[in-house]
Amino acid sequence: MFTWRKALAGVISLVALLIGGFTVLYVAIDIPKANELAQAQSNVYLFSDGTRLARTGEINRETVPLSKVPTDVRRAFVAAENKDFYSDSGVSLSGTARGILSTLTGKGKQGGSTITQQYVKNYYLSQEQTVTRKVKELVISLKVDRRNSKDDILAGYLNSSYYGRLAYGVQAASRAYYRTEVQNLSVEQGAYLAALLQAPSQYDWAIASPEGKQLVTRRWNYVLDNMVEQGWLDKGKRQRMKFPVPVAPKQASGLSGQTGYLVDAATRELIASGVSEQELAGGGWRITLNIDPAKQRALEQAVATGLGGRAGATAGDGAADANTQAGAVSVDPKSGRIVALYGGRDSTRHYLSNASRADYQAGPTFEPIAMAASMEAKTDANDVSGTEHIRKTAAALGMAVESRDFASSQATTLGLMGASPLELAGVYSSFRHDGRKITPSIVKSAERDGEQTGLRGAIGGQAIDPRTADMVTSYLRGDLSPSDVGGPRYADDREGTVTTAQGRTDDRKAEWFIGSADELVTAIGLFGEDAKTQKQVALKNIGDGSPAIIWSGYIKRALPLPTPQAEGQ
16 A cells, blocks of 8 residues: 555655766766867758859857956856856756756757856767757766866856857957957947857847847847846946947858858758757758759849849949849749749848848738738738738748737738748748648758758648638739739739739838749849948839849749740651
8 A cells, every 4th residue: 555654765765766876977977078079070062953052161269268358248148148157066957857858858959058068068068959968968067067167167168159150259259240359348249249149140130030139139138137136237337238239240252142141041941950050060061952053043143134234234224223132032832942042142242131031021912911811710801800810820821920010900901011032932832832831941951970960841731721822822813803802913924923013112112023933933022221331221223123024034044935846846
């Protein structure tokens, strides 16, 4: 029979077993030599046909003594990651337990590690998410905390962490983000670098989405508020601080033209699939893209012709002005593969990819989404009774709706929320794929040391009813009259195509065209951006480079019509 004595004996036995097991591990696991990250290899990026696109792998690192890091900057990192760093034992048992549970249940990464644990992972171990690695991290962290001083551990952490922009260590990060030496960093700048460590690619201000900018700003404020709470920063001084916008990054010369945009898109997708930025920066990857080199050339040529006009043309004479930026994504809707992408005039001069930026209004391209939402909710397309059904449908189709304005009916009917060519290509591919959610994918395969990495799937579940998708597709093709669905009919420029309305957004800062021809869905946007300040401006002169003309030029090159054969052949 069950008694309290048996229960107590069981608990004591379990505790003894755990203590004994941990003692064995503590004795058996030694502090290893530093990992081989310093011997990082290059990454190779290939087109879909196996031809080489790029080779990357330069790592920017420089170790500095802790004495060179201003005290306020050191405290910013402690406030961001581990407020109890100077008094803890080097480990967080609860954080480690959550991490192990997350790994066992397949839920991915889990935060909660101390600065000591992060240093051990960066300097001694690998970035792999396994239970074995996490147990080793726990044991080694306890030993490192006993052997090393807190200042030594903090110095190691600051010098071994990855900050994005291929920068390892706080000195390289200072130069990459603020063009200054680490000893010259202000507390505001230090707080940004400390906030950045949580998600370097997502929080890099130069390429961050609107959501990313909100998140890193929130975390920057969190760091400074923690410093006030710890008594490390005067409250009045804190209230006067302004966010220190980093300088624009410098792209490596080998990533000029469209190459940098393609590599960046592949990197972002791999990170979204669970590969850490530090793993990628460590090198040794062979990454094959879905990009078709012939279609990529066709898109680049079409944009160059459209923006440049005819030979020798100037602004107002067939050429777009310098304040016109283009972004485009072409997707196979059956597979979800991105076959061509245009991110801007040159990734070494315009680091932010126009293909994935979502800070310009969607304008008329959002109308079919609102239409689909009304069909799904069985409401009138012109109803002003609420927009939650539109928000829900947009999210189901793959749009990031968290920080977008869906509060008013005007915002939705006029398409006032931001969108990117990448997002819209996915949404319109979903319309063409019977309403299945399409998340456009640029990575075909990724392997390191002969092992393939699992990738997120491009084809998801049912986003909208297939009948809704068919109705929207028929409407866009022109098979339905405007009165059937309550909106304007769109022009059809090529037999078998599905096109959306071309036209500028309500604020006249963007002009869109999304066309579907045979096996391709292509979203093209032109954006007004001041060439000097990078601020959004109204489009003034786009010459012969309207999105519709660029699309037509691309389709003629990428999908040439068959030549009619003579009679009798």
